[in-house]
Amino acid sequence: MLPLLTDDAAVACCSPVTEGVLTADEAERIAHTFKALGDPTRVRLLSLIAASDDGEACICDLTEPVGLSQPTVSHHMKLLVDAGLATREQRGRWAYFRVVAGALEQASRVLRP
Amino acid sequence: MLPLLTDDAAVACCSPVTEGVLTADEAERIAHTFKALGDPTRVRLLSLIAASDDGEACICDLTEPVGLSQPTVSHHMKLLVDAGLATREQRGRWAYFRVVAGALEQASRVLRP
Numbered sequence: 001m002l003p004l005l006t007d008d009a010a011v012a013c014c015s016p017v018t019e020g021v022l023t024a025d026e027a028e029r030i031a032h033t034f035k036a037l038g039d040p041t042r043v044r045l046l047s048l049i050a051a052s053d054d055g056e057a058c059i060c061d062l063t064e065p066v067g068l069s070q071p072t073v074s075h076h077m078k079l080l081v082d083a084g085l086a087t088r089e090q091r092g093r094w095a096y097f098r099v100v101a102g103a104l105e106q107a108s109r110v111l112r113p
Numbered sequence: 114m115l116p117l118l119t120d121d122a123a124v125a126c127c128s129p130v131t132e133g134v135l136t137a138d139e140a141e142r143i144a145h146t147f148k149a150l151g152d153p154t155r156v157r158l159l160s161l162i163a164a165s166d167d168g169e170a171c172i173c174d175l176t177e178p179v180g181l182s183q184p185t186v187s188h189h190m191k192l193l194v195d196a197g198l199a200t201r202e203q204r205g206r207w208a209y210f211r212v213v214a215g216a217l218e219q220a221s222r223v224l225r226p
Contacts (some may be wrong), residue, residue: 018163018214030153031153041131112217113212
């Protein structure tokens, strides 16, 4: 089964930051997404995956460009997946990742002034 | 002097996350902005400031809505100012803050798929 690329539950909840006072719950959900984006390695990993053939990257191809061990990269990817910004599919020995365009779009929308 | 509302140095540097592999330097700058946004209190503070009269809020009016002490709110605001997402102006006893719309717009653009 293909990963669901339109899953944007992460920030689908929320009005834009500049469009009225956010509730504590909305702020919590928005911050969760941005916390995942608040690390340079994770930002690079998203750009590496998005730039891969067919928009999909094997964990085995992500370690070298960021210069980190596979467990460390796996940990960063887990945070991105938990935040809804990437999907993970296990195929045999390797995990494959895709960027969730809908979640990036939602996060982008929340910041639009 | 009015705060410079078009200051977008924070992420003006950077191409969108999904438009090619980011350099380590670009990823660092992008992550710095999103780290500042990766906290629910700071997200709420931005929305409170943006929703204030004339888009400006006194620190004295921000503590009660978020239920935190003034030093804690000041600390959160410092991180937002350092990331270029807000400006601070001291007038007499109080500091006044504004959201930097240009910085939010840049951060939004970086995430646009």
